[in-house]
Amino acid sequence: MRLLSALCLAISLLLSGAALSAQDSMPPAPYAYRQLDDPDKEAEAKALMETLRCLKCQGQSIADSDAPMAGDMRHQVRTRIEAGESPDEIRDWLVERYGDYVSFAPRFDGATWPLFALPVVIVALALGLLWRRLGRRG
């Protein structure tokens, strides 16, 4: 019994190893390094790609990276734009898969509201400061 489970483990390890190496040596997906023929759709795809994070890089978008995963994501974005999906739908789909982290455009929700509230506070503070320094004497 123990032998059997050890064998299973070994095989699954082997398989997953093979799968991993296969993934690395596979040629990049067709649209990783190819543009869409329709320039308008390509522009739309490009604009979206610039706002999606390459998950394996540091601070780069998938439009700025040689990482295989960024290439796969570019392929996803281009094929979905080609199929007529809207950029927002594609972003939502990616966020569902990879989490909020993948999108450089933070959404307004329970965790991110200060990002949107604080600029308003800063505007108010700036106006207040200017009013105090300049307004009364104008």
Next chain:
Amino acid sequence: MIAEFGLAALWLAAALAGLQLFAGAIALKGRAGELSRLVRPVAVMQGALTAVSFAALVMLFLRTDLSVKLVVANSHSAKPFIYKLAGTWGNHEGSMLLWVTVMAGMGALIALLERRLPERTMLATLATQAFVGLGFYAFLLFSSNPFERLPMPAAEGMGLNPLLQDIGLAFHPPTLYLGYVGLSVAFSFAVGALLTGEVGPTFARVMRPWVLGAWIFLTIGITAGSYWAYYELGWGGWWFWDPVENASLMPWLAGTALLHSASVLAARDALRAWTVMLGVVAFSMSMIGTFLVRSGILTSVHAFAVDPERGSFILVLLAIYIGGALTLFALKAGSIAEGARFSATSREGALVFNNVMLSAILGIVLLGTLYPLLTEAFGVKVSVGPPYFNPVGAIFAVPMLVVMAVGPLLRWRRDAFARVRKSVIFVGLIFALLLAVLLFWRPMGLLPWLGMALSVPLAVASVLPLRGRNLGHLPLSVWGMVVAHFGLALALFGMAADSALTVEKLAAARIGDSTKVGPWTVTLDSVEPVAGPNWIALEGRMSATYRDKAESSVIAPQARSFWAPPQQTTESALLTRWNGQLYAVLGDETEDGRWQLRLWWKPFVTCIWFGGLLVALGGFLALLGRVAVDLRRRVAVRKIAARKEELEKVQGR
């Protein structure tokens, strides 16, 4: 021996910093007597010792001394000379030693040169500089010793990250650090002035050249860093709103605000507390930037939590210095009089407006940079990037740029809008006209549209202060302002043009195939193997023809493979014309024997960096002007003193 020598020099320097702080503090209490005379020489000695220590580390790297841990981890005997040299600061410990060296060097310079301030304020300033320095000495000596030896010398070094093996590394970090750490002088002057309560025009005049110097280096550092990222990363991006970039932008924003408010204080004795506050904030931003870059927190909050020693150390330093300075400010700000008053339509009014806008942008960048780290600590990972920074920053940047066009035309204290009405209408008309023309020309995003339309009137407005003035007798500092403001307009134009007009072409080409990108036709002539000192590469030879010109230029991008450490990089090839750059990258070979090419035509992209350099040049002209005026004043004061003495002698007889 060299390593031990360097370490000993560092310890001695730290001890002297302790003495400098002690003597300065006692002197402030007014009980120092003889001791207070020690402060200046000690500061100079401390600067010299850190320089010796840094020179020792450079020597170790040049010799590739493989018994030193840092050299083994970051260098390799086969590396070209320039990268052995630059490798000294291309790592954590070395860069922190550079930080401390610059900090102590700046302290030594002000101790040697600065004689205008009341001696008490000067001693408080030097004591503060030593106090801040001590924290970073402790950080180096206790948790990042660059001179640590290995028990057994290694056979070979691990090499330097190939992305860093570029001429950029030789210049980018030293200039950036001179800027970052140069702002420590502003911090020390501000704290010194707070301690003694002597905030006035003299304080601003004394602080200004130091801030200008630091700011020039910071400007060059950011500009060079942006160009480096642009050509090294191989995708044509030049600014990513990456936390590391933001870390250098934040001190620049604060420094820019500080420079402008210091000139109000120097000229008009207004904005006293605000200037002191900005002096504290500017260097605080440098320290926050150092924390972000050096603590490992950016890779992941969890990486930081696993090895928190260095990060926590800097965090504690941040809390002590920033918290301490802000507390001091809160306690003392009330005792600093507000200063002279002015009306809203005046040079001061415009400067105050832009100071507030710059501070607001700083707030946005700080928020967007720190917020993801904060949420990650609570287990929620979010990203904040260009879609956030660009529009939210623009809310403040656009009004600021508009006021920047008008401000230099206004007079100090009080002005009538009617006096500048014609200029404003002229510049406003150009803006409106461009907005309309661009709208009909081609579709583009809101920000590039605004940016391009704004940049031209801004450039025109920047030279308007020269109108009606005798150019031969204009002070250098006015030229400095004009050049810097023009540079900013030029950079803005480059940024907007790059986002609005760039043409991208990804192609898979056989040898002999031609590809069109914008006005260019690029033909792949051959792909050849080439070798460098520590890499091999495939080089794509391409000929590029602009429109239907007869002659073509050869460009040769490379795909390099380094072997120590093993890593691949793309070396883009750039072809520069006056109206833009052709950017070419060689990718992989496809299965059917074609080569992947990435080509961009980027109209006017070089304006970004020329603009940045002009901004720095403007700063340099202003600095030159200020120093010249100061030197002339010193000579005059000395002459008057000599005459007085002579007169007294004559009268005495």
